[in-house]
Amino acid sequence: MPTGVALRDVRQQLFDAAERVLLRDGAPGLTSRAVTAEAGVAKGVLHKHFEDFDAFLAELVQDRIARLEGQAAALRDSAGTGTVAGNLIGALMDLFDSVAVSIVGLVIFRDELRARLPRAQPAFGIPVLTDAVAMISAYLNEECELGRIAADADVDALALSLIGAGHMLFAGRDGVAPEPEEVGKVVNAVIADVTQRRLL
Template identity: 75%
Template sequence: MPTGVHIRDARRQLFDAAERVLLQDGPNALTSRAVTIEAGVAKGVLHRHFPDFDAFLTELVQDRIARIDGQAAALRESAGTGTVAGNLTGALIDLFDPVAVAIVSLVIFRDELRVRLRRARPAHGIPVLAEATAMIASYLNDECEMGRIAADADVDALALSLIGVGHLLFAGREDAPPEIGAVDTVVTTVIADVMQRRLL
């Protein structure tokens, strides 16, 4: 693309291109050149908007984390409605879409990216997964307060379990995501104890 052509929302265009490269070729293939080729823009466009490629990747991941913040609000609004297992199953399916799974791999793969993300959003654990865990824990806490799970439920441990098993279910599946029934079975198993004890 000629350098004099104005690009509307270049950052979004570059983020979308990076996500396509991640999905098609994995984190090893994600370079500034691959992103700009996929976006159909001159290489200088990326460097006009970001100081370096790791700064670009940091904002790409933060963009995904912002989506998790939106998902967290929707999940908390669902507390007290439907079933706890159904709400959690839907949340895990939304959370672990192919782009999110690829971004988690990217974060694990690139040390400098993890360092920058921790500077931007100090938290324990792997960025993206840490925010996802906090999302599930907040929801479970709301359900606990409503009496839909046991009052003494360890919501932090449950959230870690659900995110860990969720990531294992969805990662490394190039063919297709797991079926809803498989996700629901795992969720139901993880929360079975706190669901049963709420009735005691």
């Protein structure tokens, strides 16, 4: 039997540590040494579980993308309930928590990391953000089918606008999220035309 304290789910422990370092020190401060120190494990532990540091970071990003699947399902299930604007505001507030904004910054900061990430469809854009656009687009399609937004609405363009504007609202705030009212002003401005035309 090995000596010492057994580590619970080492990979998750390292991911959690990386997120804390990322929030505190930003992408430039995220090193393998900083992650293992934050996790309280020996330096060799990370390399025992991952090919190298960029492989670790790629899995960290993919873990964050995987979390979007649950958010996407919940958002689609909300179609037809509440208001379209309210559902979108909630989705953006959840989506752009401080960790997600930092993960996007990390992907932009490290060319080597972007090269390791599987390419989403479409193949342009920034991972996490392109996945978020797909999530919003799927929700808006559901609302189109329910007649709550105009049937001819360009949901892909709307989703791109919402995610781009959302990222701008949340980025650079040092972990202090905008108020829902501020997010609501942007959401309502983006979707106003397709909701008003439906009412005509």
